[in-house]
Amino acid sequence: MAHAVVLGGGIVGLAVARELTTRGNQVTVLEKEDHWAAHQTGNNSNVVHAGLYYKPGSFKARMSVAGNKSIIGFARDHGVPVEVCGKLVVATSEDELPALYVLASRAKENGVPAKLISPAEARSYEPEVSCVAALRVHSTGIIDFPGVCTALVRLLSAAGADLRLSTPALGIRPGRNGGVEVATGSDVIRADALVNCAGLQSDRVARLAGLTPRARIVPFRGEYYELRPDRRNLVRGLIYPVPDAALPFLGVHLTRMLDGSVHAGPNAVLALRREGYRWRDVSPSDLLETARFRGTWKLARKYGRTGVDEVLRSLSRKRFAASLARLVPAVQASDLVRCTAGVRAQALLPDGSLVDDFLIETAPNQVHVLNAPSPAATSALEIARYVADQVKLS
Incomplete structure (x- = not known):
C-alpha cells in the first residue's frame, strides 16, 4: 500500500x-x-x-x-x-449596471443558475435592499x-x-x-x-x-461585524455588492448564517502576521518577509488608495456601516457588533499581481x-x- x-x-x-x-x-x-x-x-x-x-x-x-x-x-x-x-448581487447605482450584466453573462457561461431581476423583484427577496437592478443567484448556500x-x-x-x-x-x-x-x-x-x-x-x-x-503568500485579514439580534430582521439571506473586477475580494456583504445571526463583512487589510487575526497580532519576522518581497511594493503602488480605504474602514465602525448601508440603507453603526476575523492566504507574484x-x-x-x-x-x-x-x- x-x-x-x-x-x-x-x-x-x-x-x-x-x-x-x-x-x-x-x-x-x-x-x-x-x-x-x-x-x-x-x-x-x-x-x-x-x-x-x-x-x-x-x-x-x-x-x-x-x-x-x-x-x-x-x-x-x-x-x-x-x-x-440563494443570494442577491445588487447594483446600487447606474454605474454598476455594466459590471452586473458582465456577471450575468459569466454566470451563463459557467453554468450557474442566475437571473437578472428588477428592484421590485429584489425587494420580494430582501424588503430592505436598495438597488437599481439585481442578479438572483439560485445555487448559493x-x-x-x-x-x-x-x-x-x-x-x-x-x-x-x-x-x-x-x-x-x-x-x-x-x-x-x-x-x-x-x-x-x-x-x-x-x-x-x-x-x-x-x-x-x-x-x-x-x-x-x-x-x-x-x-509568495501575503496575508489579508478580513474583519466581520454582526447585526444586533433585534436588527437581524433587516436581512433575510445573502446580499452582495457588485465587486470591483480589478480586486480578488468581493466587497463587504451581508450573510444570514445557519444559526440566524447576520454577519457583515469582510473588509481586507494587510495582516501584520501570517496568522494575525487582530491589529495587535504582529510578527516582526513576518512583516520583514512581506516588506522584502518586491511584489508587495508593486501591489501597494497599484492599490494604495484602496488599501488606505480598507484600513480606515477597519478602524471606523461608521465607515463600515456606510458601506453596508449602500446595500441596506437601514443599517446604522449602532446596529453592528464586532465579531470574528479571518485571514486569507493570498498568493502574490513578484510583479505585484495577485x-x-x-x-x-x-x-x-x-x-x-x-x-x-x-x-x-x-x-x-x-x-x-x-x-x-x-x-x-x-
Whole structure:
C-alpha cells in the first residue's frame, strides 16, 4: 500500500487525505495546530459559492460550479447543516449596471443558475435592499464548513488514516530510496509522496521541501461585524455588492448564517502576521518577509488608495456601516457588533499581481497547493480529486 503524507488540516488537506484513502492509499495528516480547521476553514463566511465570479474555464470556475453540488451533497449525506438559500448581487447605482450584466453573462457561461431581476423583484427577496437592478443567484448556500471537516476526520479515522494534531513539519527531504521524509521534531515520517495544503504557510512549506514557488503568500485579514439580534430582521439571506473586477475580494456583504445571526463583512487589510487575526497580532519576522518581497511594493503602488480605504474602514465602525448601508440603507453603526476575523492566504507574484486562480505546483513525489483562497472550501472535494490525480503513487 502506497503512503502519502498531507500537510495541513483545513478542509482542503482533509479532503485530499480522504480522496487518497478512497483510492486505497495509506495517509498521514499533519496539522500544526491543536484542532482541525484552525485557520481559513474555521474563520470564513461559511458560504457555498455558485461559481459566478470566475473566469470561464479557470480552475475556480470549473471547481466551484462542480464543488457547489459535491459539497452540498456531502453535507447532506453526512448530517452537516447546509441550506441552499440563494443570494442577491445588487447594483446600487447606474454605474454598476455594466459590471452586473458582465456577471450575468459569466454566470451563463459557467453554468450557474442566475437571473437578472428588477428592484421590485429584489425587494420580494430582501424588503430592505436598495438597488437599481439585481442578479438572483439560485445555487448559493450556507454551510458549516468546520462541520464538514469533522465529518472528513470521522471518515479518515474509520479508514485507518494516521491523524496528528499539534505536529508541525520541521524538515522535508528526499527519501533515501525514493519518496520523501518529513521530520516533525519527535519523529521522521517516511512516505511515497507529500501533499502540501498548508494554506497560510504553503509557500514556506514548499521552500522547506526544496522548491522555489512562483508566488509568495501575503496575508489579508478580513474583519466581520454582526447585526444586533433585534436588527437581524433587516436581512433575510445573502446580499452582495457588485465587486470591483480589478480586486480578488468581493466587497463587504451581508450573510444570514445557519444559526440566524447576520454577519457583515469582510473588509481586507494587510495582516501584520501570517496568522494575525487582530491589529495587535504582529510578527516582526513576518512583516520583514512581506516588506522584502518586491511584489508587495508593486501591489501597494497599484492599490494604495484602496488599501488606505480598507484600513480606515477597519478602524471606523461608521465607515463600515456606510458601506453596508449602500446595500441596506437601514443599517446604522449602532446596529453592528464586532465579531470574528479571518485571514486569507493570498498568493502574490513578484510583479505585484495577485494570483487569480488556484495555483498548484508539482515536483518529484510532491504536490503543493499554493493558492487556494475562496472558493476553495466550496471546491474542496473537486480540488482533492485533481490533487489526487497529480500524486504519483504506485
